[in-house]
Amino acid sequence: MAYYRRHIFFCTNRREGSDRPCCCDRGGQDARAYVKARVKALGLSGPGEVRVNAAGCLDRCEEGPVAVVYPEGTWYTWVDEEDLDELVDEHLVNGREVSRLKI
Structure with a gap:
């Protein structure tokens, strides 16, 4: 059995001096904080449940x-x-996957 039922990684990378955009400037860090608080409020955080993590560049x-x-x-x-x-x-x-938000 997996330690977490689901694991969500939010790109929070900040890129400076590049022509490529970065998720931090597009709200990645704020979104992570929002979802982490929501998951905790719903009682879904911790072992066997959902883990919300920050990630470096996910290259998308x-x-x-x-x-x-x-x-x-x-x-x-x-x-x-x-x-x-x-x-x-x-x-x-x-x-259930959310089709309209999928990349």
Whole structure:
């Protein structure tokens, strides 16, 4: 059995001096903090549940901000907190991928 039921990694990379965009400038860090607090408030954090992590560059910068959920390996992007709420409610809680947010 896996230590976590689901693991979501948010790219929080900050890139300076490059023509490529970075997820930090597109709200990656804020999104991670929002989802982490929401998962905790729902009682879904900890062993056997959901882990919300920051990640360095996930190399999908032009599609960002990005996050990836494991074990499925599903990649997402979002626009606002409503999108993040849907990602939490549907994928992290119920195990249903959110097609409209998938990359």
